Amino acid sequence: MRSTFVTAALVAIPAYTLADPLPSWNDTDAKAAIIAFVDSVTDPDADSFVPVEDRIATFDNDGTLWAEQPVYFQGLYALDILREKAEADPSILSSDVLQAANEGDMEGIMAGGMEGLIEIINVSHAGITPEDFKASAHEWLTTATHPSSGMTYADMTYQPMVELLRYLRDEDFKTYIVSGGGVDFIRAIADEAYGIPPWQVVGSEGNTSYSVESGTPTVTKDGGVSFVDDKEGKPVGIMRHIGQRPIFVAGNSDGDFAMLEWATAGDGPRFGLIVHHTDGEREFAYDREGHIGVLDRGLDEAEDRGWALVDMANDWSRVWTGEQ
Amino acid sequence: MRSTFVTAALVAIPAYTLADPLPSWNDTDAKAAIIAFVDSVTDPDADSFVPVEDRIATFDNDGTLWAEQPVYFQGLYALDILREKAEADPSILSSDVLQAANEGDMEGIMAGGMEGLIEIINVSHAGITPEDFKASAHEWLTTATHPSSGMTYADMTYQPMVELLRYLRDEDFKTYIVSGGGVDFIRAIADEAYGIPPWQVVGSEGNTSYSVESGTPTVTKDGGVSFVDDKEGKPVGIMRHIGQRPIFVAGNSDGDFAMLEWATAGDGPRFGLIVHHTDGEREFAYDREGHIGVLDRGLDEAEDRGWALVDMANDWSRVWTGEQ
Numbered sequence: 001m002r003s004t005f006v007t008a009a010l011v012a013i014p015a016y017t018l019a020d021p022l023p024s025w026n027d028t029d030a031k032a033a034i035i036a037f038v039d040s041v042t043d044p045d046a047d048s049f050v051p052v053e054d055r056i057a058t059f060d061n062d063g064t065l066w067a068e069q070p071v072y073f074q075g076l077y078a079l080d081i082l083r084e085k086a087e088a089d090p091s092i093l094s095s096d097v098l099q100a101a102n103e104g105d106m107e108g109i110m111a112g113g114m115e116g117l118i119e120i121i122n123v124s125h126a127g128i129t130p131e132d133f134k135a136s137a138h139e140w141l142t143t144a145t146h147p148s149s150g151m152t153y154a155d156m157t158y159q160p161m162v163e164l165l166r167y168l169r170d171e172d173f174k175t176y177i178v179s180g181g182g183v184d185f186i187r188a189i190a191d192e193a194y195g196i197p198p199w200q201v202v203g204s205e206g207n208t209s210y211s212v213e214s215g216t217p218t219v220t221k222d223g224g225v226s227f228v229d230d231k232e233g234k235p236v237g238i239m240r241h242i243g244q245r246p247i248f249v250a251g252n253s254d255g256d257f258a259m260l261e262w263a264t265a266g267d268g269p270r271f272g273l274i275v276h277h278t279d280g281e282r283e284f285a286y287d288r289e290g291h292i293g294v295l296d297r298g299l300d301e302a303e304d305r306g307w308a309l310v311d312m313a314n315d316w317s318r319v320w321t322g323e324q
Numbered sequence: 325m326r327s328t329f330v331t332a333a334l335v336a337i338p339a340y341t342l343a344d345p346l347p348s349w350n351d352t353d354a355k356a357a358i359i360a361f362v363d364s365v366t367d368p369d370a371d372s373f374v375p376v377e378d379r380i381a382t383f384d385n386d387g388t389l390w391a392e393q394p395v396y397f398q399g400l401y402a403l404d405i406l407r408e409k410a411e412a413d414p415s416i417l418s419s420d421v422l423q424a425a426n427e428g429d430m431e432g433i434m435a436g437g438m439e440g441l442i443e444i445i446n447v448s449h450a451g452i453t454p455e456d457f458k459a460s461a462h463e464w465l466t467t468a469t470h471p472s473s474g475m476t477y478a479d480m481t482y483q484p485m486v487e488l489l490r491y492l493r494d495e496d497f498k499t500y501i502v503s504g505g506g507v508d509f510i511r512a513i514a515d516e517a518y519g520i521p522p523w524q525v526v527g528s529e530g531n532t533s534y535s536v537e538s539g540t541p542t543v544t545k546d547g548g549v550s551f552v553d554d555k556e557g558k559p560v561g562i563m564r565h566i567g568q569r570p571i572f573v574a575g576n577s578d579g580d581f582a583m584l585e586w587a588t589a590g591d592g593p594r595f596g597l598i599v600h601h602t603d604g605e606r607e608f609a610y611d612r613e614g615h616i617g618v619l620d621r622g623l624d625e626a627e628d629r630g631w632a633l634v635d636m637a638n639d640w641s642r643v644w645t646g647e648q
Contacts, residue, residue, distance in 0.1 A: 199523075219559050219563050235541070236534055242523045243511050261536070
């Protein structure tokens, strides 16, 4: 027999929470705006209805789907692999910038400029097949730990954003990552972390070549950078890979401004979302200043452009997928 | 009451024709090999079973999904648009190679080399948004007619290959085009002609940029060639866009050799298919020699490599989607 306590509890729960698609979002304006938008484009009787083939959603990765402090995770990976390789074979430290990287000397790294950074990245990202690279990145992301949180990097994805991705897919959106980070690095974990298959990851690209090595057909990462999928590169990367303007876009920094500006200028209903890093307690608090994830123009213009500014401290009841 | 004639007819039909997935293929070895492969990778009880997420199929376009004689359709489009523009404004014919193109002087065009070809292509392919370009290409493909067949170019897709694409999708394959042709040109018609959405078209790419023009966020095709998705570029293009090695690959020329070689060298069941242009009556007969679609090494090595050589004259009961 059901107790009256249980019955009362069931009655007391508002109807919508029975199917809350975004349980880690507080009941604030941001959550309401997302749900209202999704309802409006999926209602076949509404003027705002969008057919399934046009329901394209693109998400930045660093700072939008996972954390990006103190520096991009991919940079920390590159330094860890470099140190590991230098321990086995110190002769690989053949330049000032590689020595600076090995010692964690940030000023020395910066002094090398863009060429120096590519030199550092190439140690872990070149002369390797995409498959072997992804295996290495996956192992690092799931075992190495973040300097301040102590969590694995794979655990530092944002639970509310993972819920948002799943919610959109449940409503027949295609969800894409469109990141300034390297496409193979993200693909190493995207399916597991976000439910996003490799062919729905757009990112920066290095030079790649095909050859037959000792009878084995092989694709090899040759290093360097052949495409930068950041700032004005994001709309370009989207047109190259997807061939269509998204109707839902999410970012967190001015590196995402062009993607937001372009996507939300299209005809019909559009949704732009900016994750604002306001939570120094649970995550990191930063916006207009710094080396990573600067949000300045976006902060000034979000309201006028009708973009939802997500206040991490206020709008999210939980931050990490890794905390229970 | 059912007549005995109807009953007899039902009994006489072999069971498999009730659901023949490839009605425009004759009952030859090629068709049997395709069906046996698809059955083997989709049977959950077989050792050869391939999970849905690994069922990636890639198809060349020119000469594999539609015709490519007397020259690539995209080249004919470029020349038609150039003549159209020159009629309105003869001053655009500002170089020898553009004048040669306007007069259909093939020797003059060839004399311009790769730079000249890019100059010709830029007249129709540069300074335009991808959307406007696709609208122009779509109109041309569905209204201009082919010099020898008199059909529209859109009607010159191969019915047996369209059936093969549909069959694979019905068996939960993802079907991609991986073409040396321009990605936007193919996207203009791929969904309508092949049931392939823009994000499943991989092709050669021109330079593209993003800017805000008079307040309107705009992606523009700037011309030139930034990526050649042909020969060794095909495995590279596949890894960039799809991030995974396909298990089913189809091509028709040595430009597809690297894609076939790489894909069929992967672990587990693999299927390589080459369309051999043997049908001078209904289509065009060519292989080892010529300017377009040369098949030489592929013809020598197909048997040893276990690739299915599709003999168009023998294996297809119908060629064009456009004939009834």
